[in-house]
Amino acid sequence: MNITTMYCGSDHAGLGLKHLCIRHLHNQGWTCTDLGTTSEASCDYPVFAAEVCRTVQTKGQLGLLICGTGLGMSMTANRFSSIRAALCTNEYMARMARMHNNANILCLGARVVGDDVALAILDVFVRTGFEQGRHQKRVELIDSVAGQG
Template sequence: MKIAIGSDHGGFFYKEKIKEYLKSQKYEIIDKGTYSPEPVDYPYFGEEVAKSVAEKEAEFGIIICGTGIGISIAANKVKGIRAALCTNEFMARMARSHNDANILALGQRVIGLDHAFAIIDVFLNTPFEGGRHERRVKLILDIENQNL
């Protein structure tokens, strides 16, 4: 499975550690930057990961900034993206099973690294339930199609 990953400077340390972790789990990683801890603007990296997922270059994306908020807002501006900011495993499970989220957003200044790994594991291993949730995801897509 291919996973696109990106961060700003506020998430750079976690991005590098998450890449190592995912590679050890045999995932293929597409690094969309940033490539150093020098200050940069998070919207660029949220968009790059989102485009990678929307264009099917990667199956899922992981984006990281200081809180996860800004970069998730930027990613969600790309058509076809459902980026979910998750701070615990329950949120990651619900994001995937109920919302069919395709990008996980994390905040380096909000959660510990081991906790981030646990959230990632749940996100990547939880299938979309479909059923009644399909109708709701379709409603989200309808809103997207009317506005993007």
């Protein structure tokens, strides 16, 4: 499957970085769908994480979730079957999340990584493919041990 769409969500703390990431991806030819929030007013991150996860589950594309630390978004996202959300703070983590874990959602902490680092992480995440091979079995085990397989 050719992945060319990113479904994006954030809470109020991640709003600015989300907009920056969407512009960055658009400039690279990606289609981005912003699933909220659209305001800097305080809001509940699980609502937006759930929206992105459900969309990724049904559409089979990639997701991006951003909150202050990335922790809440990643914890919420990983409750959904077939979602493998990776909280990444550097490019190596993003590369390994895609290559070895077939991560389908990138989580970022807007208060943890600077804009330039966040964009570098995002670039690696979207450009890296899944190696499959021995890693396929492990990805299947993730769902199996979680009672989803």
